[in-house]
Amino acid sequence: MTVCESVPMLRPPGIVGARSRKEVTPVDWYLIVLRAVHILTAVFWVGSFYIFFFFVEPSVKELGPIGGQFMGHLAQKKKMPIVIAITAATTIVAGTLLYWRVSDGFNVDWITSATGVAFTVGALSAIVAFALGFVVVKPAIERMGAIGQGIATGTPPPEDQVAEMQRLGARLVLVGRIDLVLLTVAVIMMATARFL
Numbered sequence: 001m002t003v004c005e006s007v008p009m010l011r012p013p014g015i016v017g018a019r020s021r022k023e024v025t026p027v028d029w030y031l032i033v034l035r036a037v038h039i040l041t042a043v044f045w046v047g048s049f050y051i052f053f054f055f056v057e058p059s060v061k062e063l064g065p066i067g068g069q070f071m072g073h074l075a076q077k078k079k080m081p082i083v084i085a086i087t088a089a090t091t092i093v094a095g096t097l098l099y100w101r102v103s104d105g106f107n108v109d110w111i112t113s114a115t116g117v118a119f120t121v122g123a124l125s126a127i128v129a130f131a132l133g134f135v136v137v138k139p140a141i142e143r144m145g146a147i148g149q150g151i152a153t154g155t156p157p158p159e160d161q162v163a164e165m166q167r168l169g170a171r172l173v174l175v176g177r178i179d180l181v182l183l184t185v186a187v188i189m190m191a192t193a194r195f196l
Helices: 029-063 065-077 080-102 114-151 159-195
Strands: none
Touching: 029 065, 029 080, 029 114, 029 159, 065 080, 065 114, 080 114, 114 159
């Protein structure tokens, strides 16, 4: 007797989709592990972007030189850009393997179905966000961090460094907003694709 059979509340009689002993299929651990890795890393990646662009970046801007020091600490000591890049890359690799698996090897019929289109739009949005993050956001954060470390010495920053921090901050805001839209689209598509 299984746990579900011994506890009536877990499997009330007549539930649609309930399996009998004869219908039990083997557990697909590959798919379970990939989905867990994909979802957990995606939560970290997307959550990091929201926290950074709604809280950290505005605070750094408002705090002036002290904000630069904080940014330097995040980038240089805590390696935030590297951690987010690795997490994003892991999300995309796991997602690509899942996509290949559920699409039966990139089967065009599946890809052009409503579910396939939603997963494709979500995947492409995430990949473009990753590319923008890797090419624009990560280097800008690292450079701001390096400038912030220099400011940590306590001497006022030179005007050219202040101007560079402002340019980098403006670039981060613009690209960050684009990335947030792309990542939000990816999350919505991934969350709803199975129901289309």
